[in-house]
Amino acid sequence: MAIIEMSGIKRHYQVGEVLVRAIRGLELSVESGEFVSVMGPSGSGKSTLMNILGCLDKPTEGSYVLDGIDTRAAGPDEFADIRNQKIGFVFQGFNLLARTSALENVELPLFYRREGGPGRGGRGRKGEQLERARKALEEVGLGGRLDHKPSQLSGGQQQRVAIARAMVADPAFILADEPTGNLDSEMTLEVMSLFQELNERGKTIVMVTHEPEVAAYTKRVVTMRDGAIVSDRPVAERRRAAEDLRAWQAEHASLSGVKDEARAS
């Protein structure tokens, strides 16, 4: 079943006299359970596409059916509810609330959950919400960092908090705009292995990246240029992030082992 069904999508920005055509006629269909990476040079419209996919922005033209909902008729409140119930966001800059604990950051989508939402009906009680947020943090391996503020966490840990937040409300799919853009290679592997794990458990993920090595962990690569899709093909040799992470850590450990020895002598 298609979760994302886009056709004839255009997004124009009027900047003074100039009309910027960020997206010019785009067709995209994503099935449930896919793991798609969107690639392309800077300015090719990847973020614009993600914003439209995430119901943060409306296309100038075209139709977008999300999990059976035609978004053309939706107003700001419906958009807010779709974001709340159907979509989990992971951003390049993490976008966590500062001075707020990891647990409360993860709880945030449940905070805005409305009565009669699909999936789970009604507002959860406070205790139940906290429990779900705690479980989501445990799943991303941060069960011991519940009360840490973002400033007390590493970039990789912050991004994992963001992923926990994206998952906590059990959305139809996760959108990630350059989630590894601000991370070093070990953290990148941590995040990618987490995404792969989620995808294996059935979560649909659409992710922007400009690194081919990162795209290699996904199942399908969509390439954009000048606001249109120029190629769309499955990943031939899919890599496993968890394995690469172990390999990297082993190498790192032996390196630091050498260093330790050097220091000891």
Place this chain on the structure above:
Amino acid sequence: MTAAKLVTLSARSIFRNKMRSLLTSLGIIIGVCSVIVMVAVGQGSQEQVKRQIAAMGTNLIMVMPPRGPQQGNRLTTADVKKIREESSYISAVSGVSRGSVTVVGGEGAGEEANWSTTFYGVEPDYLLIKQWEVASGEFFADKDNAARSKVAVLGTTVAAKLFGSEDPVGQRLRIGSQPFTVVGVLASKGSSAMGDDQDDVVMVPLDTAINRLSRGRYMGSIEMSAVKEEYMDAAQAEITTILREAHRLAEGATADFDVMNQSQIIETASATSKTLTTLLAAIAGVSLVVGGIGIMNIMLVSVTERTREIGIRMSVGARRRDILLQFLSESVILSLLGGVAGILLALAIAAALDKLAGVPALVQPGVIAVSAAFAAAVGIFFGFYPARKAADLYPIDALRYE
């Protein structure tokens, strides 16, 4: 989002910036406080004026010699007698003859005390008319008047000056050069609305005063009570008729007396202080509005500072209303806290004014309720624009804001 969550959320962000929140609500604190204190002082003095007027008797009618350079004082005891006999609207009437005098007392104790005071030559009805009470001893009677007895009833100030803590009843004193016997002491009335000491008096029988102290045929005034407040106008008209007849005034001739109504004076007095109270409250209200503008200013800064937060909240599903309510409740809580602090401060100041400075201040529950409501209204009014601004942000613009 439930109300409880909303309040928690707002309270947290208010307490996160304690200093800023305090400074922001300072305007409201000062505004609410000054409104309450101003109204309290206004109503306190209004209440005091009313009390004193009630103490004077609201049914009071006074006949006085005309003001201005007309012919001299012609009020006589015969006038009093005629009013007493013919008037149907008057329940009590007394001639009053008063003047300054030096009293000397305490001879019995061996040590003399001098005191300058005012003597009032009155008739026993005067007690009723002015609502005086006798604290010890008794007031003189009609027969003392007829006999021109040299008896005196002292106000507490005079009693204290002449006799200290001793009981003056039965003691002797000199009024001017005449020896008198003290037969009673009046209950204290305190100071008047104008601030003078009402207890600084010596009362003697009217005829005694006219014949032994003033040494003139005429009296200063005639004071009386109407039977009921409703009959004041009728009573005044009647007194005018009786006195014109007594003075044999021709039709159309200018009266050689003025009939005055105490309640009219009272009305003007309390109307003036009411206007003053309203004016003071309005000025204080302006400071509340200025406080509101302070809140609006800080909320606008806060919305800009927290644009990213707003974007994040929107991206996880906050509706515009959720954002609006979050900021609105923050400004309302801020101004309500300021309001509560202002109320407490005002209560303290009012109590201090009343107890320590002797300025009458009356804080009425209604004023507290109104100013708390006003503080909340200020929060809503001045918080709405910034909250609207926050809610109207476009999610991607807010998220991208640096």
